[in-house]
Amino acid sequence: MTHALIVDDRPENRYLLRAVLKGHGFEASEAENGVAALARARQRMPDVVISDLLMPEMDGYALLRAWKADAVLARIPFIIYTATYTDAKDEQLARDLGADAFLVKPTEPSVFIRRLREVLALALAGTLQPRAPALAGDAALRSYNEVLVRKLEEKSAQLELRVAELAASEAHILRLSRLYAALSETNQSIVHLTDRQALFEAVCRIAVERGGFVLAWIGLLDARSGEIVPAAWCGAAEELFAGLGPFSLRGPRRAPVEYAVGEGRIHLSNDLEAAPEHASIRDILRRNDLRAGASLPLLLDGQAIGALTLYSDAKDFFDEQLMALAVEMANDVSFALMNFEREDLRRQAEAELQRANAELEQRVEARTAELAAANRELEAFAYSASHDLRAPLRSIEGFARILLEDLAERLGDEGREHLERIRHAAGRMNALIDDLLMLSMAGRQEMQPAEVDLSALAADILAELRRAVPDRRITTQVAAGCKATGDARLLRVLLQNLLENAVKYSGRQAEARIEFGCTGAGRDRVFHVRDNGAGFDPQRAKRLFEPFQRFHRAEDFEGTGIGLATSSRIVARHGGRIWAEAEPGKGAAFFFTLPTPGSGT
Secondary structure, eight states, rough: OOEEEEEEOOHHHHHHHHHHHHHHEEEEEEEEEEEHHHHHHSOOOOOEEESSOOOOOSHHHHHHHHHHHHHTTGGSOOEEESSSSSSHHHHHHHHHTOOOOEESSOOOHHHHHHHHHHHHHHHHOOSSSOOOSSOOOOHHHHHHHHHHHHHHHHHHHHHHHHHHHHHHHHHHHHHHHHHHHHHHHHHHHHHHHHHHHHHHHHHHHHHHHHTSSSSEEEEETTTTTEEEEEEEESSSOOOHHHHOOOOOOOSSSOSHHHHHHHHHHOOOOOOOOOOOGGGGGGGHHHHTTEEEEEEEEEEEETEEEEEEEEEEHHHHHHHOOHHHHHHHHHHHHHHHHHHHHHHHHHHHHHHHHHHHHHHHHHHHHHHHHHHHHHHHHEEEEEEEHHHHHHHHHHHHHHHHHHHHHHHHHHHHHHHHHHHHHHHHHHHHHHHHHHHHHHHHHHHHHHOOOOEEEHHHHHHHHHHHHHHSSSSSSSEOOOOOOOOOOOOEHHHHHHHHHHHHHHHTTTTSSSSEEEEEESSGGGGGEEEEEEESOOOGGGOOOOOSSTTTSSOOOOTSSOOOOHHHHHHHHHHHHTTOOOOEEEESOEEEEEEEOOOOTTTOO
């Protein structure tokens, strides 16, 4: 197996070359420099040596000279494989020192192996004569020194270029870092500042003090005049503004801000002095040491309403990354403007709503006062009218009774019948007056809340109603423990009306069944009065609690149509609600809610 000695100071290079050689049937050994290579070769002679040039202790040129100076080693083919010394003069020096081949890294493996086999084939055939160095002594040293000096000069130039690149990179990183800091502080100002002018001033100050710009200013468009009016700035702006006069969209455009706002897009110039569009203001820009500038539109609803303009004292200041940060800063200011606009609209709407509410409250107060006065007048009228009506009714009923008692025989049957009708009508009118007075009282009586046992109250009322109709069969059921908080007198009127209705409308049943009870607890407690009487059409239930609403003929069931309206008013004054469920001929059920002890209502 052909043995190749690899000489290279970089382990990764030796590893790759060894892998290539082994993959093509070669045996490989390694040395990290020329000194080690001579030692390895004297321990075990290789069939070929493959050496780099740039190595510590003894480089490839020195190894080649020593190799060819050794009578034993000189017969072994020597191949140079380099990535550093690649000039024609470098190859010529290697040839002059006796190299049998000169290859430049990286060479395709197939090409490298083919060239290696060619050299070995010539050596095996005896046609590869040992190459005697064409240069020896001082001539070799001079050529070697020339190559080294040239390489040192190239390296020095490369290092200087790298230093310049690093310096530029460091300056760029510093600019990026400062602009990142400016962007962060701008976002904090947007979060904390609620005044538009304070925010504009803060953004300009941050751009100069943190972002490294020599001038930053914000201008807003006056749509009526077409001028872009400076709203805030930081830096040497006075001379610039004075020299340029007003910025306007209605004349020739000169400044970056006029292009940005007029065209609605970013205007960037990394060399203001050379930019033809700014030729008319070149002297002003130069005097203020403004070398590069970017004007970024501030947008509201997609329309440019102003611009954030940033100036640097260095040409080519803005690259892609810096522009991206500047654009983000302008976008943040646009976002803040949108929020300010929304806040202004909200405040205007709020002020308008407050004015409308104030006017509405005034109207409500006035209307409430009018209604209260009307109610007082109506109640006073009802009370007065009711009292005034009682006297003639008493006279009518009294004289009718006297006629029946004293002149009954002379009146005859027809006369007596007419007088009975008169007395009956007077009685109905008196009952109606009583109900109207009760309805009025339910609306204006001062409340005296207390705990009321509705179960005991219902049992007492039902007992009185049963005594009033001793010949009727009435079964009653009253649940125990139904208590509420309210005015005892009004709650008695409420139950009296509901239970009287239950007794009245179940009058045609062979056996009336009347129930009072409650379900639930606390705020959810519901009281009910249920009967098995005539019932009513459930579709008409909404009008049931309006005054004078009756669902049955007076001939069938007497009544004034006031009782349920009174009940509804009593429940409403206690903060509850009342409703009914029924079917014709299947009875009715009335439900209501009231504050209960311990419920917090």
